[in-house]
Amino acid sequence: MPLILDRADVLDVYDYTRQKKWVLPTFNSENLTTTEAILSAVSEYGEFIGINNLPIIVGITNTYKDRPQAVYYTHTKRWDIGLKLFLQDLKVLTDKGSAFEHLRVMVHLDHIIWDEDRDLLGWDMSQFSSIMYDASTLPFEENIRKTAAFVEQFGQEIVIEGACDEIQKSGGMNDPLGLTTPEVAVRYQNETGIDILVPNLGTEHRSKKSTLKYHGESARQISNQIGKVLCLHGSSSVSKKHLANLYEDGICKVNMWTALERESTKALFEEMVKNSAKVVGPEMTKTLIADKILAEPVDFQDTQSIKYFTTLYRQEIIFRKMKEIITHYLKLWYR
Structure with missing residues (x-):
């Protein structure tokens, strides 16, 4: 309507x-x-x-x-x-x-x-x-x-x-x-x-x-x-x-x-770190590990993929997490 x-x-x-x-x-x-x-x-x-x-x-x-x-x-x-x-x-x-x-x-x-x-x-x-x-x-x-x-x-x-x-x-x-x-x-x-x-x-x-x-x-x-x-x-x-x-x-x-942005940013950060090599490529991931920005267990074998470094990839993570947060409040108040 x-x-x-x-x-x-x-x-x-x-x-x-x-x-x-x-x-x-x-x-x-x-x-x-x-x-x-x-x-x-x-x-x-x-x-x-x-x-x-x-x-x-x-x-x-x-x-x-x-x-x-x-x-x-x-x-x-x-x-x-x-x-x-x-x-x-x-x-x-x-x-x-x-x-x-x-x-x-x-x-x-x-x-x-x-x-x-x-x-x-x-x-x-x-x-x-x-x-x-x-x-x-x-x-x-x-x-x-x-x-x-x-x-x-x-x-x-x-x-x-x-x-x-x-x-x-x-x-x-x-x-x-x-x-x-x-x-x-x-x-x-x-x-x-x-x-x-x-x-x-x-x-x-x-x-x-x-x-x-x-x-x-x-x-x-x-x-x-x-x-x-x-x-x-x-x-x-x-x-x-x-x-x-x-x-x-x-x-x-x-x-x-604030809660929407703060919690969805945490989700985005975690997801991008886990997929570091796919986001920025294995060479940069190795450099980040060498500079102690990332820890060694981070996978750096994968190759960079367009699926992981686009705006769509980032927005989809934010979108899903925000929906989860909003639904949490709806369950509390629309009962």
Whole structure:
């Protein structure tokens, strides 16, 4: 089916997943391989559980400094070209006659920065199902003012996600750990009119590596006040037990990307080392062993083969591993 972009239709999907007690995953992408891996994994898992129109959100950041994915989508390093290609890829992959036309696919624009993305706001924003407006580098009062103005401008046609805490503060609003308090969450939701709230719950998106810890009790306290409208950014530091019970904590959506790239890169590296001679040839493999970059047990007898040194070879490994990772999360949340 065509991409789900209308606000009412998007909210219907959220209502559907809440009735199912599902958490909606948002997998971000910065290339076609990742986009296809997401859709392929969801399609196959839906067939496995007997629901062929599973909902899924595919997201992308724009100029977000921690990972400007639209910039990286093309070697031109132009966000506008990258974003157009991303949207066109999704449209083609979900149009009538495509392999994924049966899925309910939504498009999320992640971390639209209040100052750096001004030019983007002149676009036709109806191309997106939801937008995370990020003014969290600003003091709290200014964050509220900016976010409320964004909601007033676009909230009638697009589902809006917002972050209430100042990312750059080491402490946070009212909590020594930097966690979002229920009082802050309630005020932010009421005064901005956002649909989905990104609180600081201690995950890698908001914390230093040494202090990573998901605080489910904080999530439950907040959701008891404002409903199951929380979005978790970052899941790598969340235990499998907590991941499986995020809905009970009030989490309706999880945005992720790092785990896909990190784990698939490990798989690619291992596969290429095992097939070193086929990838770079026996002579270079011998040189790498002599330089102690590779160990002697690595096979250097095989000859180089086009099957092993092409982009297709590398992308296929990434594609398969990403599908495996995505399916892992689907099994946790679509039960």
